[in-house]
Amino acid sequence: MSVSEKDADISGRVTNKDGIPLQGVNVLIKGTMKGAVTDEDGKYSIEVTDNSILVFSSLGYSQKEIAVGIRKEINVILQEEIAELKEVTVNAGYYTVKEKERTGSIAKVSARDIGNQPVNNPLEALQGRVTGVEIVQNTGVPGGGFELKIRGRNSITSGNESLYIIDGVPYDIGTLGSRDVSGTILPGGNINPLNTLDPSSIESVEILKDADATAIYGSRGANGVVLITTKKGYAGKTSLNIEASGTAIAVTRLPELLNTEQYLQMRREAYSNDGYSQYPSSAYDVNGTWDQTRYTDWQEKLIGGTAYNNTVKASISGGNEQTRFNAGGSFLKETTVFPMDFNYRRTTVFSSFSHNSADNRFRMTFTANYGTDKNFIPGTDLTRVSRRLPPNAPKLYNDDGTLNWENSTWDNPMAVLESKYRNSTRNLIANTVLSYKILKGLEFMANLGYNRSDITETVANPYTQYNPAWGLTSESSHSIKNENKRDSWIMEPQLNAFYEIGEGKLNITLGSTFQEQNREQLSLLASGFTNDYFITTFSAASYQVVLNEDRTQYRYQAIYARVNYNLKEKYIFNLTGRRDGSSRFGPGRRFANFGAVGVAWLFYREKFFMNSSWLSFGKLRASLGTTGNDQIGDYQYLNTYTINTELNYNGYLGLTPSHLQNPLFAWEKNRKLEAALEAGLWRDRLNFEIAYYNNRTDNQLVGIPLPGTTGFSSISANLNAIVENSGWELSIRNLNIQKKDFQWNSSFNLTVPKNRLVDFPGLAGSTYASQYEIGYPLSIYKLYKLKGVNAETGVFEFEDFNGDGIIKSTDDRKFIADLTPRFYGNISNSLIYKNWNLDFLFQFVKKQGYNEYYYYTAAPGKMSNQPIGVLNHWQEQGDQAEIQVYTTGRNSNANTAYSRFTTSDGIITDASFIRLKSLSLSYRLSLSNTGPGYLQLYLQGQNLLTLTKFRNGDPEQLTAFLPPVRRISFGMRIVL
Incomplete structure (x- = not known):
């Protein structure tokens, strides 16, 4: 050389x-x-x-x-190049498509948007960022679940879950948890499997919404598709990425409750109203047994602590034009806001390897993600009890550190923490994609995937959680264990053909899917331990019972085809078809056909717009198609039986019929329609997209009521009920300022959804009559109509709809409360000044929800704290008040009225809010004048500020579980 x-x-x-x-x-x-x-x-x-x-x-x-x-x-x-500004590609699952040429509705969230948020679960990072997607966090306890709906609820009963695909592998999002074990700490036992996926390992999330985008997934895509793509290696110098962060966590908002003076005044007035001349011996809070001056803010004491999250991450990536790799891992530990040392731990590892031959005919990509988490938290959420405890209740501990039972006058809430919940979850996702160019324009591809998820969870309830005065021993201790595992594999061979025909380009995809999922579950209850040291050793128990033992197998197969024709890069036609087969239906009903057609017109390329100074991009698109739904559970078409341990004949256990066969029931069908306009103005400085959609689902899978003489309450069958979801979606992105050292981008999105039950044959005479109403959403509640407080009697009054003079549930719960959001969206901004980056997003939701009285089943005046609003109450004839007369329970009319009040529109209020959902401020310092290395310091926040009229704590989560938490994180990232 x-x-x-x-x-x-x-x-x-x-x-x-x-x-x-x-x-x-x-x-x-x-x-x-x-x-x-x-x-x-x-x-x-x-x-x-x-x-x-x-x-x-x-x-x-x-x-x-x-x-x-x-x-x-x-x-x-x-x-x-102005003509190529829209060359960004999006993942549509079985194929990729240029953003400008897509005929379907596909929304994309980038790694940058996800990485700017200090969250544990990817779904939390998506909240408020995508039109048509509603995400609600069930609890602020680490390791809990989320609910995601894409364009509303389609099915009357179950089967509203979207399809999740991670690196080409279908991922069952259904909880592995059991309500029997975790239901008192995690709502519904909902443990989201995505908890074991590190958000920072994600490259992008694409959400497929309309028929054109989802039809290629057939029945599995009826409720939309969430495509998660993890990070891969890139050609170039090997790069090492190390990151560490610490996060402080606290509850967002808490309702205002009575203090000791207000509370005792309420109690004394209640006894006076009820005609007591002296306080009963059991009225410890007011009769002098408890300190009348003591005040404890129980919300602050039990759920007001500060939790901490410590996270470390590392990855290495690199390669050349032929071979690329990416590998890394992460570890986090997060405590809880509850007292005592509870914590959640997660460990993840991931890898990606890709290779292509020198002539680019052969390509191979392998990805694997393994995650495990361990949760050690209380067996019961303390949120509800923190709102109900009298503010002058005794101290928690005696001087010697033991639990204070105050001479058996109260149930010490800290005793609940003796009940401890533990789980260990493991999750593996592995995928290999092979492709080979057989001929010019003809490619063979194979997608091979495997997923295994399993959980072991235990709740231990020792006798020490009860008052020692009861004289219990470890014989009264009991534990419940749930073991649940599922594994699935998928194989998808596919042919892709590319041709140029005249002035157009023709793409053809032909493939098939073979998928199998197996699940095993075993739940046990054990009691009668000789010592609580063995409380989680089930073999040491004198009594054991099987709560549930279940084994299921689900098989799915399909063939699919896609034909896409692009004429002159202006007129695009996309035709998709799929024939699905599911083992969840009986013989003769297992297969069904689904398909869609999508069209797009890129009108900005027409001659009359070619020289436009203001229009840089413009497209009209529309789609129409049908998808299906088989989310009904396994073996529902067969007669099934349950082992009954109480039926024993000569040592043989008996069987009890549990489900009646119906081999004739078949697929739900969802017909989707969409039309949209997309445009870019002034060299794409301003971009917007507006879409209208209308989805109708019929042939609903429901339980048809049966006469009691059959021995069954219902039978699974198809009903010609129709559910409609329609709405408008608007997205706007604008480049406000672009200078050498400063750039400012803004975006806005808005969703206006509408859900309604169009038809339900025989609804009035069915068991669903109290649940649904024609013309209204599926998420309604039928309630009494509150007229107010009677100024003479001081008792709540309700509308007598049928005028018979009697208030009854069947006749008078006619008021319809709709908790479906009226609209929701976000406003986000991204500012870059030299080495500084500032990103923040405001989420807004317009909706109704439950007010502060919903969780207080005890009428004001009883031995339970109350919201501050009960001070506006009736005291004497003529009073115009919000709340009825105080009572200790002796006033039966007031008792009955308050019970109706908690199922009336009196508990419905405006739960709209504007929230500073996320904020990220970072500074980057180059470590070399020539190399790519840098040091980045960042400050991030989640759920930082909430503006709302809602008085019942946090407006997002409307249950008595811990609300979503506020996170403030400081971290450092080094790239070498």
Whole structure:
């Protein structure tokens, strides 16, 4: 090698014409496969020879070639190509499509948006960011669940879950937890399997919403599809990424309750109203047994603590144009806001390896994600009891540190913490994608995936959680264990063909799916331990009973096809068809056909817009199609039996019929329609998309009521009921300012959904009559109509709808409360000034919810604390008050009225809110003048500020469980 040809490192920076760094620019040595990719600062470094020519290329920018010569640094300015500004691609599952050419509704959330939030679960990072997607967090306890709905609720009973695909592998989002074990700490025993997936390992999340986008998934895509793609390796210099962060966590909002003076005044007035001349011996709070001046803020004491999260992450990636890799892992530990040392731990590891042959005919990608978490938390959530305890209740501990039972006058809430819940969850997702170009324009591809998830959870209830005066021993202790595991595999061979026909391009996809899922569950109860040391050792128990033992197998197969024709890059036609087969239906009903058609017109490319100074992009698109739903559970078409341990004949256990067969019931069908306009103005500085959708689901799978003489309450069958979801979605993105050192982007999205039951044959005479109403949403509640407080009697009054003079549930619960959001959306901003980045997002929701009285089943005046609003109460004739007369329970009319009040519109209120959902401020410091290394410091927050009229704590989560929490995080990231 001559001196002039020796290897040397060259580096530089790539920016646009305004000096903004460009990330992801490919820097390739011309004529070779050797190259690099620019980092977030636009920097690159590559080894070259003097006679090398560097080729700089990036989607949306003109390619540039520069000879190296003897230079050591080359800084490049790339010019935008207006015609190619929309070359970003999105993942549609079985294929990728250019953003500008998609005919379906696909929304994308990037790794940057996800990474700017200090969250444990990916779904929390998506909240408020996507039109048509409603996400609610069930609890603020770590390891809990989420509810996600894409464009509303389609099914009357069950089967409203979306399909999740992680790196090509279907992922069952159904909880592995058991309500018997975790239902008192995690609502419904809901443990979201995505808890074991580190959000920072995600490259992007695409959400498929309409028929055109989801039809290729057939029945599995009836409720939308969530595609999660994890990070892969990129060609270039090996990069090491290390990150550490610490987070402080606290409850967002708590309702205002009575203090001791207000509470005792309420109690004394109640006894006076009820005609007591002296306080009963059991009225410890008011008769002098308890300290009349003591005040404890029980919400602050029991759920008002500060929790901490410590997280460390590391990854390494790199490779060349043929072989690329990415591997890493993370660990976090998070405590709880409850007293005592409870914690949640998660460990994840991930890897990705991809390779393509020198001629690019063969490609292979392997990804694997393994996560495990361990949760050690109280067996019962303390939120409800913290709101109900009298403010002058005794202290928690005696002077010697033992629990204070105050001479058996109260149930010490700390005793509940003797009951402890533990779980251990493991989750593996592995996927291999192989492809080979058989001929020019013809490619074979195979997707092979495997997923295994399992959980072991135990709740231990020792006798020490009860008052020692009861004289209990470990014989009274009991534990419940649940073991649940499921594994599934999928194999999808696929052919892709690409042809140019005349002035158009034809893409054809033909493939098939073979999937199997097996599940095993065993739940046990054990009691009668000789010592509580063995309370989780079930073999040490004198009594054991099987609560549930279940084994199921689900098989699914399909063939699918897609034909896409792009004429003159202006007129796009997309036709999708799929034939599905599911083992959940009986013979002759297992297969069904689904399909969709999507069209798009890129009108900005018409001659009359070609020279437009203001329109840089414009598209009209529409879709129409049908999907199905088989989310009904396994073996529902068969006669099934349950082992009954109470039926024993000569040592043989008996069987009890549990489900009546119906081999005729079949698929639900969902017909989807959408039309949308997309446009980009003034060189795409302003972009917007507005869409209207209308989805109708019929052939509903419900339980049809049966006469009692059959021995069954219902039978699973199809009913020609129709549920409609319709609505408008609007997204706006604007580049407000773009200067050399400063850039400001804003976005806004809005969803206005409408859900209604269109038809339900025989509804009035069915058991569903008290639950649904034609023309109204599925999420309604039928309630009494509160007229107010009678000024003479001081008791709540209700509307007598049928005028018979009697208030009855069957006749007078006619008021319909709709808790479906009226609209929701967000406003977000991203500002970049030199090395500073500021991102924040405001989420807003317009809806109704339960007010502060919903959780207080005890009428005001009884031995239970109350919301501050009960002070506006009736005291004497003529009073106009919000709350009825106080009573200790002796006033039967007031008791009955308050019971009706808690099932009336009196508990419904405006639960709308505007929330500073996320905020991220970061500073980046380059570690080298030539290399891509940098140090980033960041401050992040979640649920920082909530503006609302809602008085019942947090407006997002409307249950008596711990509300979502506020997080403030400080972290450091080093990239080398």
